[in-house]
Amino acid sequence: MFQSDFFTIIVDYINIIFLMFTIVLFSGYTVMGYLATKHTLHYRRKNSFGDLSKVMASPLAPSITIIAPAYNEGMNIVENVRSLLSLNYVDYEVMVVNDGSKDDTLEKMIAAYDLVKIEQKIDPNWQSKPIRGIYKSKQKAFHKLTVIDKENGGKSDALNTGMQLSNNRYVGCIDVDCLLLPDALLHVVKSFFQRSGKRVIAVGGVIRVANSCIIDGGELEEVRLPKNWLAKFQLLEYTRSFILGRMAWGSIDSLLIISGAFGFFDREIALAAGGYDTNTVGEDMEIVFRMRRYMHERDLPYTVEYIPDPLCWTEVPEEVKIFINQRDRWSRGNLETLTKHKDMFFNPKYGRLGMLSYPYWFFYEWLAPLLEFFGFLSIILFYYLGILNFQFFIAITAAVFSFSVMFSFFAIFWEVYAYNQYKTKDILVLMLFAILEPFVFHPLVTFSAVRGNYKKLFKIKSGWGTITRKGFSKAT
Amino acid sequence: MEKRLLLAEDDELLSSLLKYRLTKSGYIVDVVINGKQVKEYLVENTPDLIISDIMMPYMSGIELIDYVRNTLNSSLPIIIISSAGNEENVLNAFEMGANDFLSKPVSPPELLIRVARVLKNVPV
Amino acid sequence: MIILNHIFTSIAPKIGVNFLWVLAIVFAIVALLYIGITFYAKSNITLGVKRNKIKKRELGPIVSEFLFFDEKTASLEDKNNYVCLKIKIRQMLKNKRNRKILAEVLVELSQDLSGETLKSLHKLYKDLGLDNDALEKLKSWRWHTISQGIVELTQMKVTDSYNKITKFVNGSRGVIRKQSVIAIVSLKDEGINYFLDTTQHKISEWQQLKLLEILQNKKNYNPPSFKNWLFSKNVDTVLFALRLVKHYDQSDANSSIVQLIRHKNSQIRQVAIQCVSEFNVVEARESLKKIFNTSTNDTKLLIIEALESLGFAEDVQFLNTIENRKEVFAVKNKALVAINSLLPENHLEIEGLEDISAVLIQKEDKKPLNPLEVTVTPRTEIEKDLTSAIDQLTDDTDNVPIVNDIAETDLLTFTIDDTIDVVTEVAPIDDDKHLEFIKFLETKKETPKEAPNTVYFNVSESSSTSKKEPENLINNSKEALPDSVFKSLYDGCDTEAKLILLDEIGALGDEKELQFVLSLLNAPEIEISKKAASVKIIIENRLSVIAEQDALEENATSKLINKNPNLQEELNARYTNTTKTITPIKPTLVKELKPLELCFLEEEEEKTEEDVFGFFDINFILSEEFYKDNCN
Known part of the structure; x- marks a missing residue:
């Protein structure tokens, strides 16, 4: 009996970590959206009369x-x-x-x-x-x-x-x-x-x-x-x-x-x-x-x-293969850079750089995919152990999902507002892809990031991925 | 006989203004807004002179000259309109066989003089 | 354990599942909202673009009609049409949106038009009263509206708005400030003065670039003397003024430039150094060398470049020390290039020259110089200051200083009394001009307040010609110009010796050597003609440096002498397209010209005592047109 209680508590704590992480993520992205909006408007006005x-x-x-x-x-x-x-x-x-x-x-x-x-x-x-x-x-x-x-x-x-x-x-x-x-x-x-x-x-x-x-x-x-x-x-x-x-x-x-x-x-x-x-x-x-x-x-x-x-x-x-290689490389590069400059981490000497940018890169560019991966693994594990809090799991997944779709739509809106380069039909297609993204594209990105980190941490030698060029001249 | 001019210029306001001025002086002016249209136009028509902006979508003025001189094998006179800072392109244009050039911002009276002069020098 | 369990249970938070669901739904609703906004924005943008396009298409021909309407040539029918059109457009302009679009159309067209048509466009803009709208915008509280108004007024050259815009020049809002500066500078010629006088803010590079562009596009623009702002409190004003000095070739600012070389702002330093190259500010040489060690690599490169363009062979020593020191490769390499250009076969050459100077010094120790070889030139205080850069010898007359740099051995100083002695020695030469010179010197001697005049003579020349008989030299100085002393030596040499001789000429030569070198350009031996070409450039450089240096202290017109078009043409015709001109000949170097110059000297003497050396430059007079041409 005790054991079951204990596990529940552990799970609760894990849940709370995930929840905190998610809430910070939400608010972070919201602030980001606000700043981007403000800055874009300012930029457009400022440059409306320069030749x-x-x-x-x-x-x-x-x-x-x-x-x-x-x-x-x-x-x-x-x-x-x-x-x-x-x-x-x-x-x-x-x-x-x-x-x-x-x-x-x-x-x-x-x-x-x-x-x-x-x-x-x-x-x-x-x-x-x-x-x-x-x-x-x-x-x-x-x-x-x-x-x-x-x-x-x-x-x-x-x-x-x-x-x-x-x-x-x-x-x-x-x-x-x-x-x-x-x-x-x-x-x-x-x-x-x-x-x-x-x-x-x-x-x-x-x-x-x-x-x-x-x-x-x-x-x-x-x-x-x-x-x-x-x-x-x-x-x-x-x-x-x-x-x-x-x-x-x-x-x-x-x-x-x-x-x-x-x-x-x-x-x-x-x-x-x-x-x-x-x-x-x-x-x-x-x-x-x-x-x-x-x-x-x-x-x-x-x-x-x-x-x-x-x-x-x-x-x-x-x-897909080339794409995974590319992302794998990006995450390795990320890890290498962060390691090399680790003394900046929450170092007030570097101002915003140390207190904001670096931690962001650390938590949300580097750590997030790993957390997601392990979160996913633990969910499977908990499911088999029969201790998965289904209600919580589904609720948080729904929240994250609708937030990510919302954020993508927001980006698409700015894409239209700032450039307006795609047709209405294309915008609709893009929105559909925004809905599909968490199920199709995101797992791919996460997988590549985990692979890259794994390679890096276990010193598996790997160079640059290559991209086979189709060539612009032939793109038509 | 009235001379027929082809004006290739992507800025609609400017082209309408120049067309107005040239028409007033007794030329027949056809306006196209990009390189593709120039090509299409030249398939069916033979103007007496082409006035082309050097920066145009789909085909630059230089390419246009190249197309007229080498693909069409024509000695059709061409006047290039170039913008400031593009001196190098003007040289290229002359090398490719442009007959004259005019710099942007354009002075319509100057354009008229150049058009008249180029047309006069062309053997009939 | 149970206690622990209890603690955990009580601390473990209960997660509000419902709260998460609420969040999810809120996000979903917002997402739906975004879809709506996106398509609304999209259709709005597309529609707006389309509508504007149609309006513009409609307005274009009307504007053309107005712009090209000519009352003189228009027929009655045309005139009727014109009046109708005017009424129609006035009607249209009652609508604010139409006014806005028409203003846009005119502003857009103004960017593509020039000449008379542009002027009638500006006139049309005012006639239609569109400037009032723009002026109205200046009263807005939104920064971008004000900026738009300013831009429009600038584009349409509404000069009356100048005074309304000046109040924004030192405003607190950056974008407005920048636009207003551009506006006042382009609206009136004195705008730049106002700006430089009053600005308290930083001036970004972009703004400097734009402002210069505006000034460049002004027709018949007469720039103010920008040196007035070279010591402004605002560092950016200094930098910008210096750049303008450079751009407009205002070489009257030379002494300020020398000071700015030591400015604490590195950008100012760099531009000042570039000015040194461009204006041949010889007096800056020492400052350049002094700041070298503390400079960044980029500045070092500029310093070397400047020293190279000033073209003093004695700077090779300094460059040599750089070349041998711990410097980055680019700096070393540049120094090497400079050495090569100052003295074409650098290392070997330098050693060789040093040997010669050593010989010279020994000789000087032993015996007094042959007075017959002395060139006599009186100098005033001003003159002394002027040449102090070349002439590093002291005024100490008793000790002939030890000179390390070969070119410096050209000049040694004597007091006026020595001069007279020397001149009396020269006197027997049967030449009236010399006699006149002596008379002149004697009058000088009689005026006691006159600063002790110093006399120059050419030591190195004496060394290289020491084997000759004195008679030769007298003959030499008797003939007005053509033959270089090197010629006779040259004629009796083999190719290798000739090459060495040419190097010597490069280090020492002046005007007449140049003539000689020119004659060698077509020499049958390739090495010699090549060498001659490089030596020619060195001599030319030096002569032009000297010439320009003379010009420094002169007034604006005499400065132009350096650019005498006739001479330029003549030179071009004679040899290469070299841009440097050889002009006012420095008497200290060209002794054979002395008698001729004396004529001028005398004339000057009658006019004013101070200006006695103006004759150095009096050779040419320049028309104002030429000045303008050169400035543009």
């Missing part, structure tokens, strides 16, 4: 280097680079770093852009994989292009090399297969330049899902909802995380991650902070942590800006 177009010819406009690491991208590299070269800005350079591709990436670029090897002195003490050559085009039309050929060292290493070889004030780290809208750099410059009291050390932006969109000659012609189901879920997830999540974090200057697909940095600070960490798969998050710490520890006023305009479009994985 960017003429700025690019100004003598005060800063120089930018776009670094695009390429590994086995032979299929689309020429097309992608051409799109990068046709951005609306004067003083910029496109630096493609061929990270020891095994295919014909370099050869294709040499042929298409009439490249020749040039002589340039390289810092002998620079810690990166050896550079095999630096190429420039013979044709004037491609003078913005620089191609670095180096031995394979991973994405971080390639980005670091680009950063080191650039002479420009700002560097942009992007995925070479991303599609940037022509005005992207103008927005970036504006973000870097708008602040007067603080130094803007990094600028991030929204990543939009390009699957099934019509892209021709490096230009986005028509926005369409992805045909693939997995891509649809990801679109929903991106909408939530970029329109609400990052917008909210950005509004209280606590943004801790800038997407590797579209991130711009103040080169001086990025290099001073040590550039990208080559020992993590979550380098895009880690560098923001480090740059923030660098500024914080020196008491320098700084900020990280976030641009909500849809400037960067990327293809998301459409196959």
Whole structure:
């Protein structure tokens, strides 16, 4: 008899932990929604009368280097680079770093852009994989292009090399297969330049899902909802995380991650902070942590800006296996970064960063999927033990479910309000997917996160997942 | 005979204004708003001159010149309208075979003069 | 155990299942609400866009009609139509929404139009009374409405609103503040003065960029002298003013620039250093070197760049120390590049030159200099200040200082009495101009208040020509310009020696050497012509530095001499497209020109005592048009 009572009590406590967690989650997300709303409205009003177009010819406009690491991208590299070269800005350079591709990436670029090897002195003490050559085009039309050929060292290493070889004030780290809208750099410059009291050390932006969109000659012609189901879920997830999540974090200057697909940095600070960490798969998050710490520890006023305009479009994985690999990698990167900077955890020295952002990442980005997983396991266990509090279980599940649907709908509303790029029918489909998400997509995400953590904690070696590109040129 | 002009410009207000001014000076003006329409238009019509914005959806002014010169193999005169900071593109346009260019913001009287001059220089 | 059990039971909270259900239902209802809002918003947005489009399509032709209506050419029918249209549009404008859309249409069009059409557009805007709406917006309490009003008034160039907008310039709301600054600067030319005078807030880079853009787009704009704001209390004002100084090439601010090199704000420092390169502020060299160690790498790169562009061969020593020190690669590399450009075969070259200077110093210790080789030039105090950057030698006349840097050995100083001696030695030369010079010096000597004039002579030249007979030199100075002393040496050398000689010329040469080097550009040996080309650039750099340095203390017009168009053309025609011009020739370096200059000297002397050295620059006069051209 005693035993049964004891178990009930344990279960009660477990329940209360879950409940607390959920309530904090609810209120957290509600605050997030509020902040995002406020900030979005402010941003839209503020930018309703600015015109960017003429700025690019100004003598005060800063120089930018776009670094695009390429590994086995032979299929689309020429097309992608051409799109990068046709951005609306004067003083910029496109630096493609061929990270020891095994295919014909370099050869294709040499042929298409009439490249020749040039002589340039390289810092002998620079810690990166050896550079095999630096190429420039013979044709004037491609003078913005620089191609670095180096031995394979991973994405971080390639980005670091680009950063080191650039002479420009700002560097942009992007995925070479991303599609940037022509005005992207103008927005970036504006973000870097708008602040007067603080130094803007990094600028991030929204990543939009390009699957099934019509892209021709490096230009986005028509926005369409992805045909693939997995891509649809990801679109929903991106909408939530970029329109609400990052917008909210950005509004209280606590943004801790800038997407590797579209991130711009103040080169001086990025290099001073040590550039990208080559020992993590979550380098895009880690560098923001480090740059923030660098500024914080020196008491320098700084900020990280976030641009909500849809400037960067990327293809998301459409196959489950690839998707799981990607998420697995993300969660490993997350864990690595959090471990590396664990001294920030609830450390008042780091202000909001230590008291708010870090704990959020710890509890809700890293711990939540694990808790969910173990919660799920314990429910099964309790069920077999016959001690599952059915009423409570169903009630809390319903609450969580309707909250998550509500939150997704809220995100969809902002998607419509801010961009209005999808048709009414597509919006309905998205809403349907929001209802299905907790049953289909969310378990997948949780599973990948658990797998990633398991691998990391038990030291199972695993590198970058690869994504098979369908290629924009063929997307039609 | 009245000259027929094709005006390719995505900004509707500007194109309607320019069309008005050109028509007033005795030209027949057809307006299209993007590169795709230019192509469609050129299949059935042969204007005496094309005035095209350099930044257009679906096909840039440069591509348009390339299309006319190399795909259609035509020496149809083309005037490009470019926006500030696009000097490089203007050079490209000339290299591709543009006959003249005009910078944005546009001065309609200037456009008239350039149109007249380009048309005069074209062998009939 | 039982007690424990009891405690647990009592503490263990009872979870309100009902509460959870209520939550779930509330969330579900809110979710449904969102669906409604979403589709409502969507249709609203789509409809609004569509409606505006239709309205604009309707208004477009009407606006065109107004804009291109010409009373002179219009027929009677046209005029009738026009009047009807006017009545129609007035009727339409009674509706507030229509007014708003029409204002939007006009603002949008104003961005794409220029010239006369734009002016008639602005006129139309006012004629229709739309500016009143915009002015009304300024009274709103919502920041974005006020900003919108300001933007509209700016776009439509409603100059009358200037005074109404100035009150926002130091307001507390950031967005309004920024828009109002843009407004006042674009509405009136004096707007920028008002802004720089009064602003107490920070000026973001973006704003600076926008403001400069506005200034650039102004036609017939005559910028104020921005140096007036270089010591403003607002650091951002200083930075912006400095950038404007740089952009508008206002080199009258040079002395302030030198001070700003040590400003505590790193951005100001960096722009100041860039100005040094751009305006050839020679007197900044020492400051640059002093701040070098404490600078960030980016600033270091700029400093090296500046030193390189100033083109003093003696800075190679300093650069060498950088190159050998613990610096990051980029800095070292830049230093190396600079050394190479200052002295084309750096390391070897530098060592070689140092050897020569050592020889020189030894020689100086042994015997007095040959007076026949001395170039005499009197100097005033001003002059002295001017050249102090080049001339690091002391006024101590008894001890000839030990000089490390080769270029500095060009110049040594003597007192006026020595000068006269020297000149009397020169006197036997049968040349009237020299005689006049001596007379001049003697009058100088008679005026007791005159500061002791210092005399320059060219030591290095004497060293390199020491093998020659004195007669040669006299001949040399008798002829007005063409032959370089190096020529005879050069003619008797083999290729390798010629190359070495060319390096020497690079380090020491002046105007006449330049002529000589130019003649070598087409030399049959490739190495020589290559070398000659690089030496040419070095000499040109130095000469232009000296020339510009002279110009510094002169008034605005004489400054322009450096940019004499005729000379530029001539030079371009003669050799490369080099942008640097060789102009007012520094007498301390070009001794053969002295007699000619004396004519000018005398003229100047009659006018004013202080200005006695204005003749250095008097060679050219520049039209105002040219000044404008150069500024744009």
